[in-house]
Amino acid sequence: MAVRSGVSQEFVVAFAAIVSLAGVAAQPLSANAQVGHSRQTVTGMRPAPGAVAPPNAPTSSAAATNRPGNAEQAPGSGSKSARDRMADSQYAKLPELPAPAHLDYTNDLQTCSIHGGLAGGLVCKALLPKGELALIWDYPSRAAITGFRVYSLGLSGSSLIYTQANGPGATMYVVDPPPSGGYGGACYAVTAFVGGRESAMSNPFCGNQARPVMLLNLTPTLRSSGRTNITKEAPRAFNASVPMVGFNYATWKPTLAQDDSYTNTLLRLGLLFDVSALKSKTIISARLRMEVKRTWTAGFDYQDLGLPGAPLPTSHSTSCTAKVFLAGDRWPENDDWIEEGPPVALDGAMEGPDIMIDVTRAARTWATGIRNDGIVLEGAEENATAFTEKGCVTEYFPESISLEVLYD
Numbered sequence: 001m002a003v004r005s006g007v008s009q010e011f012v013v014a015f016a017a018i019v020s021l022a023g024v025a026a027q028p029l030s031a032n033a034q035v036g037h038s039r040q041t042v043t044g045m046r047p048a049p050g051a052v053a054p055p056n057a058p059t060s061s062a063a064a065t066n067r068p069g070n071a072e073q074a075p076g077s078g079s080k081s082a083r084d085r086m087a088d089s090q091y092a093k094l095p096e097l098p099a100p101a102h103l104d105y106t107n108d109l110q111t112c113s114i115h116g117g118l119a120g121g122l123v124c125k126a127l128l129p130k131g132e133l134a135l136i137w138d139y140p141s142r143a144a145i146t147g148f149r150v151y152s153l154g155l156s157g158s159s160l161i162y163t164q165a166n167g168p169g170a171t172m173y174v175v176d177p178p179p180s181g182g183y184g185g186a187c188y189a190v191t192a193f194v195g196g197r198e199s200a201m202s203n204p205f206c207g208n209q210a211r212p213v214m215l216l217n218l219t220p221t222l223r224s225s226g227r228t229n230i231t232k233e234a235p236r237a238f239n240a241s242v243p244m245v246g247f248n249y250a251t252w253k254p255t256l257a258q259d260d261s262y263t264n265t266l267l268r269l270g271l272l273f274d275v276s277a278l279k280s281k282t283i284i285s286a287r288l289r290m291e292v293k294r295t296w297t298a299g300f301d302y303q304d305l306g307l308p309g310a311p312l313p314t315s316h317s318t319s320c321t322a323k324v325f326l327a328g329d330r331w332p333e334n335d336d337w338i339e340e341g342p343p344v345a346l347d348g349a350m351e352g353p354d355i356m357i358d359v360t361r362a363a364r365t366w367a368t369g370i371r372n373d374g375i376v377l378e379g380a381e382e383n384a385t386a387f388t389e390k391g392c393v394t395e396y397f398p399e400s401i402s403l404e405v406l407y408d
Helices: 009-027 060-066 080-091 109-130 360-367
Strands: 040-042 101-105 133-138 147-154 157-164 171-174 186-192 214-218 221-230 234-240 244-250 261-272 284-297 323-325 338-347 354-358 373-379 388-398 400-407
Touching: 060 234, 080 171, 101 186, 109 284, 133 186, 147 171, 157 171, 157 388, 171 214, 171 373, 221 244, 244 284, 323 360, 338 360, 338 373
Parallel strands: none
Antiparallel strands: 040 157, 101 133, 133 171, 147 157, 147 186, 214 400, 221 234, 221 261, 244 261, 244 388, 261 373, 284 354, 284 388, 284 400, 323 338, 323 373
């Protein structure tokens, strides 16, 4: 049987096809497809169905020239090469990426966290009080995409202002810094992308549709309210201009058990803020801020304060405020024990020295127009007849106490 030398014609054809495909795979993306983090004018963007196209946006036929793998065509250069036609054919077989939907804004920190995770919540917490704009949108959580691109829309076209490559779950962006003319005249849209493919634009969102966040800082009228219960004596009420919160239980145990006694001190702090500016506003958050001056966890006696030999504080950072209530009476109009109303925060004692307590519930109550009698701060417990040695009393710097409210 005769043996033929050389290679067959079929092998030559197959090898040529492989080389041609390898050349396509190695072909770099065109300049229009290589979009980075820098601001640039983008052409070839297709608006989502029903969305408003950016001014001067190219038609869908023009967008085809920006597909990955296409060689840039010089004007009048004629028809595409076989390799470019093959790349177009492969691109056409890939499913079209869905466009981001429901582009909107938020002033709510929890919504920021839902769309942007922990990092998004922290970004909003830092930037929303400065009046900056947080954009949010929806996208399928399991979509196989690299991330999103945020564009500003203008008369001259669309400009890329941010690229997020953290996958489909991070659907939030705070426009920072604000545009030079403010958010009122700015409009935005978002696309999804993976590799060289990019979706149509989302619906546009314009800054004049948003209400900026406002920050209000308030200082209080304050008064401490104390009560001491001594065995076989009626409770004694007293007032104090020093802001103090907590409790202290002390006992005296002489030789004869029948002579045992106790001295239990309870301290509450009333705070009243002028919240008239919040009426009918939407309260985003309200934070009570204080700084610890000194704390006693043992040996406290209010009547010994300032006297020689008085017990020294055990801490300058522990805060004994464990509960916050709406005030239950009109305490600014009297000078005795401050009563408590509905609870606002029951977070327990915390470490400072800088303390922050969420009192959003109280601020939202006042915003509805309900009478404002302030709030009352209490320690972890108040057992006027306890027979034990236990305590936690904190004095705060008066000038450090403030209410920080975010609203729109």
